[in-house]
Amino acid sequence: MYLVAHIDQAICSETACRLCTQYCPEANTILYDNAAKTAFVAVDRCKGCEICVGICDDLAKHHAIKMIMITDLKDTFELSKEGFRPESWTGQHP
Amino acid sequence: MSFKNMTITPGWEKYMTKEYVDLVERGPYGKQKKVSEMGSFKEVLEEHPMCAGCAMTLFIRLTMVGLPNPEHTILIGTAGCGRLALTQTSIPFIYGNYGDTNAVASGLKRGLEVRFKDQAKDVVVMAGDGGLADIGFSAVMHSWFRKERFTTIMLDNEVYGNTGGQESGMTERGALLKMAPKGKLFDKMDMIGLAQTSGVAYIARLTPTNPTRVASVVRKAVMIAREVGPTFIQAYTSCNIEYAIPTPKVLDDAREIESKRYGFMEIISDEAKAYLDSIDTSKKAKK
Ligand SMILES: Cc1ncc(C[n+]2csc(CCOP(=O)(O)OP(=O)(O)O)c2C)c(N)n1
Ligand code: SF4
Ligand code: SF4
Ligand code: SF4
Numbered sequence: 001m002y003l004v005a006h007i008d009q010a011i012c013s014e015t016a017c018r019l020c021t022q023y024c025p026e027a028n029t030i031l032y033d034n035a036a037k038t039a040f041v042a043v044d045r046c047k048g049c050e051i052c053v054g055i056c057d058d059l060a061k062h063h064a065i066k067m068i069m070i071t072d073l074k075d076t077f078e079l080s081k082e083g084f085r086p087e088s089w090t091g092q093h094p
Numbered sequence: 095m096s097f098k099n100m101t102i103t104p105g106w107e108k109y110m111t112k113e114y115v116d117l118v119e120r121g122p123y124g125k126q127k128k129v130s131e132m133g134s135f136k137e138v139l140e141e142h143p144m145c146a147g148c149a150m151t152l153f154i155r156l157t158m159v160g161l162p163n164p165e166h167t168i169l170i171g172t173a174g175c176g177r178l179a180l181t182q183t184s185i186p187f188i189y190g191n192y193g194d195t196n197a198v199a200s201g202l203k204r205g206l207e208v209r210f211k212d213q214a215k216d217v218v219v220m221a222g223d224g225g226l227a228d229i230g231f232s233a234v235m236h237s238w239f240r241k242e243r244f245t246t247i248m249l250d251n252e253v254y255g256n257t258g259g260q261e262s263g264m265t266e267r268g269a270l271l272k273m274a275p276k277g278k279l280f281d282k283m284d285m286i287g288l289a290q291t292s293g294v295a296y297i298a299r300l301t302p303t304n305p306t307r308v309a310s311v312v313r314k315a316v317m318i319a320r321e322v323g324p325t326f327i328q329a330y331t332s333c334n335i336e337y338a339i340p341t342p343k344v345l346d347d348a349r350e351i352e353s354k355r356y357g358f359m360e361i362i363s364d365e366a367k368a369y370l371d372s373i374d375t376s377k378k379a380k381k
Binding site (some may be wrong): 012018021022023025026028029030031032034039042046047048049050051053054080083084085086 | 115116120129130132133134136137139140141144145146147149151152155156159194243259278305306341343344345346
């Protein structure tokens with residue numbers, strides 16, 4: 001089992017600063033939901049490095065990202081299953 | 095390649111992989127994407143096996159966003175960590191032998207100029223410090239002396255990462271590594287100074303601490319190489335494995351090294367500056 005980044009959307013959507021997306025080393029891993037104005041994580045791509053946590057805590061000062069055991073997450077988003085389809089991202093990804 | 099070559103024949107979309115369709119429909123081709131739009135467009139980089147939290151991975155990702163015309167670009171790399179990601183982009187990649195990247199790039203660029211007279215094709219070499227400053231050193235220097243029109247990007251992790259931690263010419267004096275257990279005895283090579291001496295039109299040194307800057311430096315380097323002459327980017331892209339940097343601290347390390355000895359620096363020739371100004375003015379005139 002391993003940890004992946006998880007974004008608290010209630011906190012993130014207050015500002016939706018998009019900083020974490022720019023610093024995640026992995027491509028198309030922290031995605032941006034335009035409708036819900038929040039970032040969210042494609043768990044199949046997250047390598048658990050925790051860089052985004054430092055960015056959200058220290059640079060953005062929003063504390064919206066935590067590392068969570070993958071088995072403790074429900075209804076995760078996987079890019080390999082769903083593809084990159086922003087028009088279908090409407091806040092349903094927890 | 096060109097965007098036309100990539101587009102899917104009508105009716106065949108359902109037979110193509112999701113990733114391919116997404117790339118064609120929601121990728122960066124023909125519309126320069128900004129760093130601030132990351133997370134909202136399909137990137138040219140796919141999944142790859144580079145280590146978790148690797149700063150080199152981040153730098154490569156940002157470089158792909160900075161490329162002015164990914165659909166008209168060819169990447170050249172070689173053995174070393176970077177090619178593990180570079181081969182997973184939708185940009186044609188040539189795997190040069192370790193040492194000959196800049197010789198391959200020279201021939202390729204000249205060939206493209208003959209073959210595609212009406213379409214600028216960008217050639218970008220991306221390889222490690224070992225690949226460019228040690229084993230590929232002479233090919234790099236000669237491509238600069240000959241004023242070959244392509245961009246060389248050094249992914250400087252200050253070690254041979256892919257082969258388990260040997261020192262390179264770019265390793266700092268005194269650095270202790272698995273295969274340099276007594277500490278390196280010599281100074282880090284001054285590739286920036288060598289680039290200046292050999293007349294490189296645009297030289298930049300940076301770290302990935304500022305994503306927008308990475309993309310803008312890459313864009314400038316590629317544009318200048320198109321019209322003026324060779325360009326060189328030297329990027330600190332730490333190896334968290336060989337330097338034992340905990341991954342959550344990778345960017346703290348980059349900030350620290352940046353403030354101590356790897357500050358952002360740009361050296362631009364008068365001709366290159368005039369060229370950049372001219373594209374700026376023509377862009378403004380269009381608006
Ligand atoms: C001619 C030749 N010599 C040696 C090697 C073995 N080799 C593969 S990767 C590598 C080191 C790569 O170091 P660097 O270029 O700094 O890239 P990094 O892996 O650190 O990103 C070496 C020596 C090779 N592939 N070809
Ligand atoms: S850094 Fe934090 S607040 Fe900003 S977009 Fe990312 S998760 Fe949301
Ligand atoms: S933990 Fe690392 S790989 Fe995962 S989303 Fe955060 S920055 Fe990206
Ligand atoms: S060995 Fe070092 S440079 Fe290579 S992918 Fe891993 S962390 Fe990055």
